Amino acid sequence: MSIAVLLKQVPDTTAKIAVSGGRVDQGSVSKWSTSPYDEYALEYALQLKESGAGDLVAITCGPARSSKMLTDAAAVGVDSMLHVEVDTSEMDSKQIQSILAAAVKHCDADVILCGKQAADTNSGSTGPGVASLIDAACVGMVSEVSVDGDGFSALRGTPTGNERVVVSRPCLFAFDKAATELRRPNVKGIMMAKKKVIETVSPGDLGVDIGESGIKINAHDSPPEKPPGQKFEGAESVSTVVTKLREEANVI
Amino acid sequence: MPFEALDFYDVDSLLTDEERMVRDMVRDFVDNEVLPKIEHACRDGVFPDEWRVTLGEMGVLGAPLKGYGCPGLSYTAYGVICRELERGDSGLRSFASVQGSLAMYPIWDFGSEEQKNYYLPKMASGEWIGCFGLTEPDYGSNPGDMITRAEDMGDYYLLNGAKMWITNGSIAKVAVVWAKLDGVIRGFIVEDGDEGFYAPEMKGKHSLKASVTSELVFQDCKIPKDRILPGVKGLRGPFSCLNNARYGISWGAIGAAQACFDSAKEYSLSRIQFDHPIASYQLVQNKLSWMLREITKAQLLAYHLSQKKDAGNWIPEHISLAKMNNVDIALEIARVARDIHGANGVLDEYPVMRHMANLESVKTYEGTHDIHNLILGRHITGIQSFTRDLS
Structure with missing residues (x-):
């Protein structure tokens, strides 16, 4: 049995997002990156692999451009890559979860790591959804995971402090910000990545019938522009500033 | 936030995927490990040793050389590595240039099989630093008239002379030194600790302050016979x-x-x-x-x-x-x-x-x-x- 890490390619946090015809204009996104929480999942997946927990496969579900992210993952040490090539832009979370669950089964993986949410949709449902479909234990908000006997020990943040959870296979860890950043590749890894072949399949190849989307997106909108800053000078404006901080900014 | 370099004509789109990945790797190193430390390194006049370690771990030292622990990247990739390092600091790029092109390259191209096997893997990993001794106090643009001499003493070579403006000199384990043997310029591998070899650091530079610059002094320096580079003679x-x-x-x-x-x-x-x-x-x-x-x-x-x-x-x-x-x-x-x-x-x-x-x-x-x-x-x-x- 192997380890799988689920990766999603999202617009880079530095990229400008334009909306055209009620949809995010993907063609105008200058740079795509791996979703940041997924990068933490990848780092800890590599650590589990290095601890002998199994071979590591990186899985993504998305359009052709997503394959670059899998090559980047190969450069830091994943053993194999599976790309379910499909346009996900009009899919709902459940459809994507069913594809990823089938991909996980296809790879014979029973330890799955992913980010707690993607940086573009912020839905947060992929980890729990996939865990439910493959009947795996699900641990969310994870900041650390390691091999513990036959199972795994994970640290997760809660509002009142940290909680340590021990689970056995099959299990899924959805990562929050973690202590260790994703490692940098090296030249050897980059040259190896070039030789690794990405297995590219369609949802049909995996035997998944994703059905119809249960959700219809009406329209995307850019966030409203921030109103300009207000400037106050002199002691006499203190009461005005306090009132505004309390009633408009809601910070005191 | 990663650095977005000016690339008006999108010249980097001509790079291969592999070359772009190498670029991003080095750019990340410069953003996160070089730029936060460079001004301190310059003020203190030191080359931070952790940069040597990371350059070795990344595998960029001797990047275009193939075999003996070197990756055999394209010269284009080597150029990209130099560009990204020098975006951080010319001293950092100088370190990599001297290690790869001036110290490793002559051993790789002109060295014996034993020399290549012995030196190159440790230099590619950054464990051993190399330097290159050509310029002398009185011979800069005109190296052909160099004074440094090697003499064949039967069991060993005897080296006498001095080199100047040698990047990495005082921190190097391996020095590739050019000297005249019977009037012909030859390459010799001198090691830190060889009798009669000194590498005092040159202080007071207003430039390349995060790079070590040294003199190399040879006073009846004994070099074993197997440390001459057999593959080349002359300039x-x-x-x-x-x-x-x-x-x-x-x-x-x-x-x-x-x-x-x-x-x-x-x-x-x-x-x-x-x-x-x-x-x-x-x-x-x-x-x-x-x-x-x-x-x-x-x-x-x-x-x-x-x-x-x-x-x-x-x-x-x-x-x-x-x-x-x-x-x-x-x-x-x-x-x-x-x-x-x-x-x-x-x-x-x-x-x-x-x-x-x-x-x-x-x-x-x-x-x-x-x-x-x-x-x-x-x-x-x-x-x-x-x-x-x-x-």
């Missing part, structure tokens, strides 16, 4: 090394220029004078446009040269042109960038004055600007103008 040896290092510099200078352009652009957009950002004034825009123009031309020059280098259809004069031009424009861009920053430009809060001071050295080392002009002049006319009989 072709050191010049082959310099061709590779100069090639890397032609890319590296672009990195320094990009850093200065970026800083000047950001500064001019945020600096308000006479109620408006200075970027809104025509004089400043003219300077920024000129920088963009020269950087774009330099990028195209370096990229085309890299294709010739990888295809093997290059001549040393091609490299002379690129080294001379790209360092020249980088230095001028650094000066204009300092000007745009006004008084703030002299502070180490901004990288421009550091790059400017560094590039003064880069203009002079590895064949001075003027010497490269003479190399091109000889190529054009067929007449050498380096020397003449004035008697």
